[in-house]
Amino acid sequence: MCLSANPPAQASDNGGGDRTVEALDAAFDDAFARYAPPGLAVGVIVDGEVRYARTRGELVAGGGQGIDRATLFKIASNSKAMTAALLARLVDQGKLDWTDPVVKHLPDFRMHDAWVTREMQVRDLLIHNSGLGAGAGDLMLWPEPNLFTRADVIRGLRYLKPAYSFRSRYAYDNTLYIVAGEVAAAAGGAPYDVLLRRELFEPLGMSRCQAGEWRRDEAGNVAQPHARGEGGRQVVVRADDEVIPDVPMMAAGGIRCSLDDMLAWVRMWLQPERFGLDADGRPWLSQRQREDAWKTHMPMPLSRRMRDWDDSHFSAYGHGWRLTDVDGTWKVSHTGTLSGMYSAVTLLPQKDTGFVLLINGNADELRTVLTQVLVKHFTRPDDPSLTVAHYAALLAAERAESADVAQSSTPEEARTRASVRDAAGFLGRYRDPWFGEVSICAEGEGVGFRAMKSPKLHGAVMRSGERLLVDWHELGADAQAWLTFTTPATGPARLTMAKVDPEADFSYDYEDLAFERIGDCPAP
Incomplete structure (x- = not known):
């Protein structure tokens, strides 16, 4: 990978600035060498001054x-x-209050439960206490690009069934921050x-x-x-x-x-x-x-x-x-x-210190390790053992422990492309009330899954033993989803989905989808 020139770090001269720069340079260099991101930017504020600012890498690798x-x-x-x-600025300006009902500013706002709709306040939009499961509705936000609008997201919330009682526990969400942005606009x-x-x-x-x-x-x-x-x-x-x-x-x-x-x-x-x-x-x-x-x-x-x-x-x-x-x-x-x-x-407010990491690559471990070393530089400055190598080793041990658990599970079945003949009983168009329409129809010699409002959710339907899954054309294996079709005694056929990898990102919130068949596939 071609790298840009590595500009010198910048530091103030007070309070041991040179020692700070030396230590942070060592951590930056170790992390960059170990994880080789396309680009990395790191900055540190101490006592109101930029004690350290360094960048390396490229906008586009190579x-x-x-x-x-x-x-x-x-x-x-x-x-x-x-x-x-x-x-908060708008609260200071007297334009809203944290205890305002959301419907005061967005009259069409609805949650699945009418009581929650009435009781949800502006502050509730920010603190992940809605009762929705983690990542509920995120398929309206990504993968990008898609065709959903803010209005679609807000309208879709009324169809998302809660996983917990309102205000009873923490579960991270994104969709209510979309509502928060629209409350600010209103x-x-x-x-x-x-x-x-x-x-x-x-x-x-x-x-x-x-x-x-x-x-x-x-x-x-x-x-x-x-x-x-x-x-x-x-x-x-x-x-x-x-x-x-x-x-x-x-x-x-x-x-x-x-x-x-x-x-x-x-x-x-x-x-x-x-x-x-x-x-x-x-x-x-x-x-x-x-x-x-x-x-x-x-x-x-x-x-x-x-x-x-x-x-x-x-x-x-x-x-x-x-x-x-x-x-x-x-x-x-x-x-x-x-x-x-x-x-x-x-931020470490009691030490008047804060830092920022920005990375243009998939870099969870790099972010974890380097952030940890930066924190420890200020919370345990006399312990030289808390290095990039130290925390990388701890993460490796965690992975090994997880791998041991995974190896004890049932081996994965071989996967083959589902044929049109195999899929004759479930081909058609399906609709979920918040996500919209998908088609499961013939594509070439096999069967394809296509979401109308989310073009990246397009993939091949595969057989894995007795089960069906969709293997997306443009997303990684971690995003694959099981497909389960049922035919009730009355009413249309139904489709539900679930993550193939239970540990996959919660934003693949397939479990919140409940499709019903609405028609046949379009004529070829």
């Missing part, structure tokens, strides 16, 4: 255009804190992206951030997402067209920003008295709204890894932020994950 501090990356779910902060009197630029990007000097529809070449310097291809080579996946559309998922995970933009965002949160003032010298957010953003609104599960690695004692969700303790100090953070793009924002 393309020769280097990543720099102005390069735009998808920040994915780190968009959520920005949506929450936008709503209360603020302008589209979400217009409000975001006016209320957040411009006053905070985040001049490169993009939301809504924009043109790739006008913005310039845009990192493209990558995945591993043959031989481990980094290849672009879902490359941007010239026009970047205003996608429905914008408020949940569709914003793009540069490293410098994200460092401005972090600095504002850490030192609001210096960097959180508007043009008139007034606080960009009131103290009350800052406190609400980092307040425990919904308890989260405390993982074994958090206990073992960080000696954590609590885990919770605020307004667009995850909250926990690490080695006796408070941590406020979030990650962002989209196919081919990873981000992380971590």
Whole structure:
């Protein structure tokens, strides 16, 4: 892989800056060598100053255009804190209240249960307590591009059956952040992206951030997402067209920003008295709204890894932020994950420290390891053993343990393409009330599955023993889905789906689909 020149890290001279740069350079180099991402950008804020900022790699692997501090990356779910902060600005301006019923601002909003519809408040949209299962409705957001609109997403919520009682437990969702963005638009009197630029990007000097529809070449310097291809080579996946559309998922995970933009965002949160003032010298957010953003609104599960690695004692969700303790100090953070793009924002408020990672590749382990080393540099600075190699070894041990469990399961059946004759009993068009229409029809010598509103969900129907599954043409094996057809005594035939890999990303929320047959396949 061709790499751009590696520019020197930047540091301030106070407070042991040289030692910090040396340690962070070592971690950056080790992580880059071990995981070889297409591009990586890392920045660290200490005491209100950029103590470290470094980039390496390319916009497109092998393309020769280097990543720099102005390069735009998808920040994915780190968009959520920005949506929450936008709503907080509107609360400060008296345009809404956290306890407002959602239907006050969006009269057509409906959840599956009428009581939940009535009782759901604006604050509930941000804290993953709706009762929906994790990732419910995400198939309306990705894979991208698709033909769903924000109106489709909001309308679809009424058909998603809850998995739990309202406000009873944490389950991560994206769709209600889409609703939150539309509440902001209704209360603020302008589209979400217009409000975001006016209320957040411009006053905070985040001049490169993009939301809504924009043109790739006008913005310039845009990192493209990558995945591993043959031989481990980094290849672009879902490359941007010239026009970047205003996608429905914008408020949940569709914003793009540069490293410098994200460092401005972090600095504002850490030192609001210096960097959180508007043009008139007034606080960009009131103290009350800052406190609400980092307040425990919904308890989260405390993982074994958090206990073992960080000696954590609590885990919770605020307004667009995850909250926990690490080695006796408070941590406020979030990650962002989209196919081919990873981000992380971590704040240690009691140490006046924060850092940002932006990566244009599928890089879960890189993000985990490097974030952990950065945290430990500030929470356990006297322990030189907490290196990239150390945490990579711990992850390898976790994988080995998981592999041992997997090997004890039933071996996978051989898979063959389902024939039209084999599939004669279930060919046809099917419809789900929130996802829309799909067809399961003859394609060449076999059978294909095609979703009308989600073109990437197009694949071959396969037989695996006595079961059927769909193998998508443009998605990885982790996205494969079982197909189960039933014929009730009365009424149309039905189709349900489930992940082949139970550990696959929850955004493949096939289990929420309930199709009914609506007609025959179109004539050839």
